Amino acid sequence: MTDTAIDKIAQRTPARVARKVRGLSDRAIAWLFVGPTIFLLLAINIFPLIWTIYLSFTNFRANRPNREVEWVGLRNYERILTDSDIWLNMQATAHFLFWTIFFQVLIGFALAYLINKKFRGNDLWTTIIVLPMMLSPAVVGNFWTFLYQPQIGLFNYIVAFFIGADPSSFEMIGSVTLAPWAIVIVDTWMWTPFVMLICLAGLRSIPDYIYEAAEIDRASKWRQFWTITVPMVLPFLMLAVLFRGIENFKMFDLVVQLTGGGPGSITELASINLKREAFEKWRTGYSSAYAIILFVTVFGLASIYVKALNKVKER
């Protein structure tokens, strides 16, 4: 019988080490394997989180390491929660979050429903549809600033063609009323394919025999859609909403490239404002408190949502 590679390693292990390893319990061996990962997790996730919580109660500034750090209690939290400008940033974030998810779910599901039908060129269309999400958000942001350009932008020309107006008569990213929608349109363009793929997975997981049984029971297509398709795809849809919700709550790159948070502060999402406070104004203590507030908000909402998702799955 030939020795395997593991046998050879075992034979080469010095007797003293081998005895030690043999003496370890299963639990100890498990810790040996998991230990490095836990150490890394503590070092790069948990410690910074605890440190951030500590800093949020101080007036520390990372650009003034020599300045005395003062304990300011809840002052940073109080300032943030009573600052009307921050609430405007939150409103902008909520607007962006709600409408991007709404359109992405609606269009993504519709596209998945169509792609799920067997037709010629199905695979080609799927590939074309998913192309936008393969691009870098920074590239997409830059690319759309040209499309939105009032004098030469294709978007303005297309809209103008349909509404019969002068293309330079409206500014998608320069107008207070249109800019919030401009970022919604781009994010929807980019990430609808992601929602579509998740919905497609859901649709393809529905066994055909359920529809066949419904056909035998003479259920209409409309009835089949509402009583079979939607309930069975719902957990997938909810998962897509969760992913997109978390992603868009911390949206930064795409919007910075598109509008830089402007005009004024109309599209300044919470994450953009946080970056300015932390790395441009260097208010480290203040921005730590801001980050904690955002973290608690996302974590809290996501936890509630995951519970609801589990309930839907159990049904």
Added chain:
Amino acid sequence: MIKRALLMATAMSTAGLMGANAAQAEELTLCWAAWDPANALVELSKEFEAESGHTMNFEFVPWPNFADRMLNELNSGGKLCDLLIGDSQWIGGGAENGHYVKLNDFFDAEGISMDDFAPATVYAYSTWPKGSPNYYALPAMGDANGWFYRKDWFENEDIRAAYMEETGQELREPQSQMELMQIAKFFQEREIDGQTRYGVSIFTERGSEGITMGATGALYAWGFKYENEPGSYDMAGAVNSPEAVEALEFYKELYECCTPPGYTDAYMEQSLDAFKSGQVAMAMNWFAFFPGLYADPNTGGDKIDFFVNPPQNVAASTLGGQGISVVAYSDKQDAALEYIKWFAQPEVQAKWWELGGYSAHNSVLQGDGFEESAPFAGDFLVAMDGVQDFWQEPAYAELLLAMQKRLHDYIVADQGTAQEALDKLIEDWTEVFEDEGKL
């Protein structure tokens, strides 16, 4: 025996020389913004390399990221830059946070006198606290925000007649801010050579410093002051004075009436593009770009001319420009100081101006024929006589970002009134100075 001793002596002296050369020849890195004058400095520095034996490397960062990138570098104690041509507003932070080497002893030892440089540039680029004889930089690049216009259009008889008919006045370089707006309105959406043209390109950028640098051009011309008494941080009544409100309303109107469509986030590059593409009749930008504009084959030469920021209540321009500092974290400070010593020489300063850099040395500025040496040289001297700068406090970034937000909210996003914008700005700045322990 003698032969062996000679050989030994030769070997030792060769080794000693090689050692000495190795100790002297350094690789220096100079950090600055990526723009036209930086290319001129590369050219100029070749002479330093030849004379000193040091090698010069350059780290040029595009303007929108320059402050972020360099201030992060300084704050982290980075060793990337041995020499830094940092913005004038960084001098307070550079000095107080220990980023820059204090140069007084070096200047004294090398006989470099600050009296040899234009007083406005020494005050703005070198001193901290402001106006004190504590020097943290050598004035390297004088600059101010100025204007340029399509001279060929201004000289066109048909256009001049149309302007006369519309306004009852001669079309000329604007003598006041109000006249500038009148001319801009005249050109707005006017057909010239079969194309639609616009009035002006001005700074409206939100992300870094654009709209502040643009709007202060109007604010200073109306007599804007940051404090009632210098050094008091007493801002109420100064920052939000009736004149300041009027100036801000003027800038908003100028933005609304006379800029090309989609001009909501424009700074240096966009202003240059708008002018070079023939979109606008007038544009604002830093003097640093004027040599390049004059040399432009399409819109330069006899098609362009320049003017200083027009006065309204007072003659004043927004200060640009930078001083050159030695970074305190550099391991090659001696070689870096050597560069500054070389750069401060009058003949090097003369060559600097020749290559397209804006020398602040009196021997250049007051030299014979300086005003005639370039079509914008005279304007540069006038502008530098009346420059005003933004806060240069260590907390300058916070002060600047607050102003960026309040101005962009009012001017571009049309939120609230000029009075409200300036009142809120005082609140923001007060909070910053309270945090700094200055109020």
